[in-house]
Amino acid sequence: MNKIGYPQGSAPAGITPGGNPASRGQGLEADINDSNLWYRENGKCLVYKKPTPVQVVHVDYPSRQRARITEAYYKTPSTTDYNGVYRGRYLDFEAKETRNIRGFPLNLVHPHQIRHLEQVERHDGIGFFIIRFTARQKTFLVDAPLLIREMKACSHSSIPYVWFEEQGVELQEGLYPRLPWLAAVDRLYF
Amino acid sequence: MNKIGYPQGSAPAGITPGGNPASRGQGLEADINDSNLWYRENGKCLVYKKPTPVQVVHVDYPSRQRARITEAYYKTPSTTDYNGVYRGRYLDFEAKETRNIRGFPLNLVHPHQIRHLEQVERHDGIGFFIIRFTARQKTFLVDAPLLIREMKACSHSSIPYVWFEEQGVELQEGLYPRLPWLAAVDRLYF
Numbered sequence: 001m002n003k004i005g006y007p008q009g010s011a012p013a014g015i016t017p018g019g020n021p022a023s024r025g026q027g028l029e030a031d032i033n034d035s036n037l038w039y040r041e042n043g044k045c046l047v048y049k050k051p052t053p054v055q056v057v058h059v060d061y062p063s064r065q066r067a068r069i070t071e072a073y074y075k076t077p078s079t080t081d082y083n084g085v086y087r088g089r090y091l092d093f094e095a096k097e098t099r100n101i102r103g104f105p106l107n108l109v110h111p112h113q114i115r116h117l118e119q120v121e122r123h124d125g126i127g128f129f130i131i132r133f134t135a136r137q138k139t140f141l142v143d144a145p146l147l148i149r150e151m152k153a154c155s156h157s158s159i160p161y162v163w164f165e166e167q168g169v170e171l172q173e174g175l176y177p178r179l180p181w182l183a184a185v186d187r188l189y190f
Numbered sequence: 191m192n193k194i195g196y197p198q199g200s201a202p203a204g205i206t207p208g209g210n211p212a213s214r215g216q217g218l219e220a221d222i223n224d225s226n227l228w229y230r231e232n233g234k235c236l237v238y239k240k241p242t243p244v245q246v247v248h249v250d251y252p253s254r255q256r257a258r259i260t261e262a263y264y265k266t267p268s269t270t271d272y273n274g275v276y277r278g279r280y281l282d283f284e285a286k287e288t289r290n291i292r293g294f295p296l297n298l299v300h301p302h303q304i305r306h307l308e309q310v311e312r313h314d315g316i317g318f319f320i321i322r323f324t325a326r327q328k329t330f331l332v333d334a335p336l337l338i339r340e341m342k343a344c345s346h347s348s349i350p351y352v353w354f355e356e357q358g359v360e361l362q363e364g365l366y367p368r369l370p371w372l373a374a375v376d377r378l379y380f
Contacts, residue, residue: 046313048269053241054259069244072259079238083273085280088314092275116236123236124278 026178028097028132028139032082035177045182047084047091053077079116080127086185090125092117093144097132103158104131106151114151117144126189130171130181131164140168141184216368218287218322218329222272225367235372237274237281243267269306270317276375280315282307283334287322293348294321296341304341307334316379320361320371321354330358331374 036047058071080094120127127144169184226237248261270284310317317334359374
């Protein structure tokens with residue numbers, strides 16, 4: 001079981017662990033950020049990762065120019081990691097990766113993320129998850145209302161891998177963009 | 191000239207400078223945050239302020255539980271302050287206040303905010319500004335493409351106040367929500 005870490009390390013340019021010239025070995029978050037940048041620069045959609053919220057306790061002002069934060073703590077985000085716009089519609093999603101072979105552990109999704117994505121649905125926005133099974137090198141895009149319903153009905157601590165094969169859209173990694181999640185959005189919602 | 195400060199102080203509950211039981215004396219950012227909370231809790235729309243981005247340089251781990259950031263700096267945001275969803279559509283806006291009586295100083299809007307709102311328009315999202323003239327106690331919602339066009343055509347360092355009276359929608363402050371900006375969105379875009 002492996003949550004997306006913060007801060008997220010990414011492979012140095014030119015070094016591709018596993019020998020695959022695409023993205024293999026880079027974390028899911030880095031793959032998505034790279035893809036979002038490519039989508040923005042090519043005018044496909046406008047999606048950003050939200051900054052990690054920080055509770056600032058003390059700030060020094062060594063010069064007039066630059067405030068230096070000397071004590072701060074990470075806060076739990078109240079929403080998901082990514083949002084933006086595509087063809088006028090509101091997009092909102094959360095990315096999770098797990099090393100678990102057999103399924104997706106429910107405790108990777110926080111209650112406030114579920115509540116947030118339920119509200120996105122209520123306001124007719126497009127909400128989904130991007131889930132990577134790192135040990136299998138498989139990544140799926142899944143509709144948020146569908147996964148949340150499954151999580152609430154689930155009596156175990158995880159949702160079996162096969163459910164994602166049946167209900168998700170598999171994202172094949174490529175070069176540009178690295179993780180073509182927008183094609184899956186087209187297929188599911190437009 | 192006064193940019194929205196960070197961190198933003200808000201008046202303690204029950205104390206209303208100026209004797210107005212509504213919001214007078216509170217900063218624009220606090221008014222908008224209060225209103226967004228009211229809109230969320232009443233299921234009207236789902237809009238959040240994005241966290242202020244922070245560049246973390248050093249982190250201590252005094253315990254396994256809590257990472258303590260000991261050196262960090264505020265970063266310039268690459269986008270606007272607020273975004274979210276209303277009736278399926280993507281909303282994106284920036285809030286600015288000025289003490290200037292005669293007009294709105296152009297340098298209050300950063301080039302990256304202009305570029306971002308131009309991209310929002312290109313993707314058919316709804317982008318706007320909420321501008322407050324504090325000395326006049328007047329607040330307007332203005333369409334972003336309209337204001338950006340005016341800024342680019344403007345040969346002076348500010349846009350006259352009267353332009354906002356003619357082109358903006360005035361927001362009358364109230365109790366719930368404090369700053370009813372969504373009504374202006376209905377009027378302009380739906």
